[in-house]
């Protein structure tokens with residue numbers, strides 16, 4: 230990520246390609262072409278002030294699909310693909326799946342597109358995020374059902390599987406994040422409170438599914454164990470960086 234005040238040349242290439250409608254490879258092969266500098270200057274200026282490239286472009290790629298993003302939603306992270314892969318592999322046929330904290334809709338839409346047999350519901354407490362998720366669902370012809378809910382407050386009944394990439398950063402750690410993240414991405418998507426486990430605890434206390442798949446933060450596994458309640462951790466899956474990233478929790482007494 231670039232510091233505010235500096236900008237990575239690779240980002241400039243991507244912005245130039247976006248403005249001209251050409252690929253970075255075409256631009257490289259046609260260095261003699263002239264373009265109107267005004268448009269590119271504006272975009273590079275935004276980047277230099279620290280705005281994430283994905284918000285400037287209005288899109289990012291996740292699990293092989295393009296998702297619209299703006300500052301109403303967290304930018305989907307590559308490590309979250311591991312949660313989707315795990316859900317695709319674990320969800321029983323025709324299962325009712327609940328995704329908690331839809332953001333851009335990247336998890337729910339990817340899961341439903343890869344496993345059309347699933348009945349996927351996805352909720353968020355943020356109405357602004359839900360608007361972005363619904364737009365992405367339309368783009369991808371997805372049948373995910375979206376609803377506004379603070380955890381389970383507006384949700385009745387049970388599910389076969391819950392997946393969630395909740396806000397999990399403790400408030401004090403959040404204050405030390407790169408300004409690019411803190412100043413641009415929604416606070417409520419990143420931190421749930423002082424402990425980091427506040428929403429995780431509510432999800433597990435709800436006991437709404439026999440199996441819950443969670444993305445967690447670096448070194449957070451013991452904190453999750455403390456709030457697991459009626460669940461036990463049955464598997465922990467590392468991401469490509471070797472960090473414990475996805476936790477599988479099963480209700481006590483279930484495999």
Ligand SMILES: C[S@@+](CC[C@H](N)C(=O)[O-])C[C@H]1O[C@@H](n2cnc3c(N)ncnc32)[C@H](O)[C@@H]1O
Pocket residue numbers: 302303304305306309329330331332333334335336352353354355358378379380394395396397417418419421428
């Ligand atoms: C880490 S973001 C994940 C977004 C998206 N699923 C992804 O992986 O990119 C967490 C999301 O949870 C939502 N959220 C935070 N607190 C919530 C709550 N109490 N109930 C429902 N959603 C909540 C936030 O608005 C945010 O969209």
